[in-house]
């Protein structure tokens with residue numbers, strides 16, 4: 737891999753870093769392909785959580801590569817959008833929690849990567865926005881779908897139609913990020929959250945994510961049915977016996993993911 741590095745931490749947390757610093761980590765087709773491939777590889781390894789961040793001090797990801805897109809035919813653009821959708825679905829639909837550590841510019845595709853994660857942490861110097869309409873195009877890596885779902889249609893449409901940049905505090909106010917931390921601390925803050933998650937029953941967390949993902953996919957009756965089924969399924973695991981048993985016996989639980 738030329739532009740994506742994956743580091744596996746001891747507690748099962750994986751950190752995926754997009755590293756194309758001379759272009760502020762902009763996404764050309766190769767970068768997107770490498771993100772998808774890295775996430776597929778990670779999925780087979782069963783990490784406890786995945787953090788996505790950008791290399792360097794300035795950018796998370798400054799968007800899709802405008803120079804590369806400038807020469808695309810419509811069919812190449814379609815393929816690029818589909819490549820992006822497939823890669824970002826691996827975050828959204830990953831069986832484990834995904835956290836974006838937004839350490840700087842998160843424009844266009846960068847904002848869309850962050851939106852595809854379950855949780856977003858931003859450093860106070862981070863900037864967000866969808867500049868696409870100013871380029872004569874639109875957000876093509878899921879922004880028109882995920883932003884309205886997360887932020888509500890009115891707030892998302894204002895951002896998408898104006899192309900305005902917003903800072904980390906504004907992003908926090910509108911619910912785009914979970915928390916804002918001092919510059920340089922986005923990754924360590926994301927690791928803290930991942931460590932908290934990794935201390936819990938891994939099967940419980942996976943099934944909880946699957947159930948929570950249903951919340952915007954299906955009607956509430958079907959969602960509640962799914963929740964009840966997942967709830968029941970967990971009662972067949974050693975982890976549930978261990979977790980509840982440890983509480984009753986007043987000791988720490990030792991989960992084995994079984």
Ligand code: COA
Nearest residue numbers: 758759760762798799800801802803841843844845867868
């Ligand atoms: N696509 C391709 N290249 C990009 C890029 C992108 N989205 N964002 C930054 N770069 C490149 C610049 O072209 C420049 O390359 P060069 O040194 O070979 O000329 C390099 O990254 C550094 O960027 P530069 O513009 O010089 O830095 P800056 O600090 O002046 O500005 C930004 C930073 C992020 C404000 C500015 O780069 C920008 O507006 N980028 C585009 C953001 C955007 O519209 N993204 C959505 C795309 S759909």
